[in-house]
Amino acid sequence: MIAERINEITATLPETVALIAVSKTKPVSDLQEAYDAGQRAFGENKVQELVDKAEVLPKDIHWHLIGHLQTNKVKYIAPFVHLIHAVDSLKLLVEINKQAEKNERSIDVLLQFHIAQEETKFGLSLEEAQELIESESFQSCQNIRVVGVMGMASFVDDEQQVHREFQSLKGIFDQLKASNFKDNAYFKEISMGMSGDYQIAIEEGSTMIRVGSSIFGGR
Numbered sequence: 001m002i003a004e005r006i007n008e009i010t011a012t013l014p015e016t017v018a019l020i021a022v023s024k025t026k027p028v029s030d031l032q033e034a035y036d037a038g039q040r041a042f043g044e045n046k047v048q049e050l051v052d053k054a055e056v057l058p059k060d061i062h063w064h065l066i067g068h069l070q071t072n073k074v075k076y077i078a079p080f081v082h083l084i085h086a087v088d089s090l091k092l093l094v095e096i097n098k099q100a101e102k103n104e105r106s107i108d109v110l111l112q113f114h115i116a117q118e119e120t121k122f123g124l125s126l127e128e129a130q131e132l133i134e135s136e137s138f139q140s141c142q143n144i145r146v147v148g149v150m151g152m153a154s155f156v157d158d159e160q161q162v163h164r165e166f167q168s169l170k171g172i173f174d175q176l177k178a179s180n181f182k183d184n185a186y187f188k189e190i191s192m193g194m195s196g197d198y199q200i201a202i203e204e205g206s207t208m209i210r211v212g213s214s215i216f217g218g219r
């Protein structure tokens with residue numbers, strides 16, 4: 001079942017779009033099934049769960065932390081995490097840089113932007129992001145690379161609204177690319193789109209979709 005769903009989704013994806021299989025709350029056996037179907041990128045939203053699963057699963061998996069990350073937990077994933085999707089503060093960036101240094105590596109992150117109408121979502125505005133990027137503390141972070149942006153659209157039936165919200169994230173990406181990240185070839189990722197809205201996200205320029213329930217079933 002899981003293998004079929006992965007194959008169905010990947011068959012429809014443009015080559016420019018990566019599938020992150022969001023496996024939060026699902027047992028290791030489900031992840032193994034996805035792995036056996038060829039899936040190598042997995043997303044988790046809790047640090048402890050990600051670490052526990054990484055310990056027992058194959059080492060060539062790319063682990064993506066997609067949920068809100070607390071500074072005191074960065075150290076647990078710093079040795080091996082592939083990409084941290086939801087970075088929305090300077091304090092967190094500084095801590096990720098510190099832990100990356102300790103592990104003698106560089107860690108890739110995405111800046112999370114608030115694009116939904118809902119109040120509860122985390123994320124920066126374009127102005128906040130630019131202020132952060134231009135700050136001295138950020139400029140001195142040598143062990144992190146900001147490789148792009150991430151956002152979540154509102155959970156609404158109005159597809160036009162979802163289109164507009166994803167367009168706004170693409171617009172933010174384009175502005176940052178044209179200014180702060182002008183000469184950085186690695187600033188190229190737009191992480192947007194989940195089970196309910198990834199087709200729309202792809203139409204609006206997504207390069208990474210984070211899909212859980214359409215692969216593993218409801219939670």
Ligand SMILES: *Cc1c(COP(=O)(O)O)cnc(C)c1O
Pocket residue numbers: 022024045066067193194195196210211212213214
């Ligand atoms: C859970 C989660 C997803 C996946 O959601 P589905 O609707 O199950 O595809 C994507 N992104 C984030 C940040 C999540 O927390």
